[in-house]
Amino acid sequence: MNMHRIYRPSKQYHHHVYSHQERKVQDFKETFKSEGEMLVKSVFPRKIIELEDIHKSLSLDKLSEIHSVLNIPVPDPIILTDNGTDEPAAKKRKHDLQGTEVYSLPGGAVTINKKLCDISEQLKPYIRDLIDHSNTIKMWISFLIPKIEDGNNFGVSIQEETLGEARQVESDAATYLDQISRYFISRGKLVSKVAKYPHIDDYRQSVRELDEKEYFSLRLTSAELRNHYASLHDLIIKNMDKILKPRNANAETLY
Template sequence: MAQAVNDKVKDFKEKCKKEAEHIVLEVFPEKVKELDDLLHSDMFSLKRISSIHHDVNIPVPDPALFNDTEEPTSKKRRIDSEKNHLDISGSLIVGLPNGVSPSNPKICEIIEKLKPSIMELLESSNQVKMWITYLIPRIEDGNNFGVSIQEDTLAEARQVESETATFLDQMTRYFIHRGKLISKVAKYPHVADYRQSIRELDEKEFITLRLVCCELRNQYATLHDIIIKNINKIRIPRSSNVEQLY
């Protein structure tokens, strides 16, 4: 029973090694080319930044006009619509007159385009980590130059994985921040600065996503470069370990 389990673990390790080498030698160069083409496509053209904005679908209401004996229109509206209000920061907000205030579809399109590459790099860097870890020989005195190369490459793969994960967090923070600004526009529709802040945020996100695309390309290229340059030492860190590794 124990031997059967050990054989399965051994087969799993060998499979992981083969898949990781295929990823490094074949997939990484393809992803570098794909992301470089995407970065230079119309989707990420800096000329597009002026048209990246999208209407928040919250009209500016007419100014409330009332005399000293008349109750303010805004107060009447809040009382009449009490059953359909949203409570944000302790203030009542009447439901939006035009319905939903949508996300920026142009930004969403870019995010959906980049997400698969982010997820793929996360998975690939993790697989490369496991591959190198399985190739590290047992601890011995001396002849550790190849092992130090393995450890440096392993550290690079870990850093790539960590930095790539932050891209997903950044996308989430954008939607949260934009939603809060939309809420401000809903509460204070006459304040132009809140509307402008959404435009500025969308422009900033466009530039950030362009940088994300650039970083993804660079991370694929860097990880591929460092492994290819040292692949012999990564595969066989010590000449005395040839029989152990193969």
């Protein structure tokens, strides 16, 4: 009777596959090590300068320029008449106060505030880059932390301090994207109120107030992005020797 032989990989084969995977993992770690140092020395300074220029361009003097006109007309007042019906006048007034059902607008779609939208689109790539860069810095420092040993841990404590700062920067940057999306949701709700109650000026004014608030928020975001890059760059550059070679660090204080 013919028997099918079961193929069992040899120990040499397992060793070869394991060695190949180990090399790939090591290459992966080395990529982070080289990229992290390059980011701090080359990319961070450029980002700081670019964001400083953006922040200066968002001056408070330009606040009056960011408002957009809502193309939602105020309808003519409704005159209550009997129209030959037996419906009580009080009930008719109640119906009229429910708001206007809006199916279409004379001017078409209600446009966004393009100036604020342009500023948001300008800042979003910087926000995404900061999230990505701080994540890279986290991995870079993590791979530089030596194995746990007794004593001579001052350099390691500096690494951990810098790692914590990178984590905080990544978390803060993620909230900036959420703030931008929440602005458009809030503005959409207010504009829908204007469309339903076009004769109430308070709703129109609330849209203007929200736009001004968003301009302040975007201006602050540009400053915070710049500050995050600057603080990370400053912390790492001042302590670069201890971050790269923590076991050689002398008993000095963290800058």
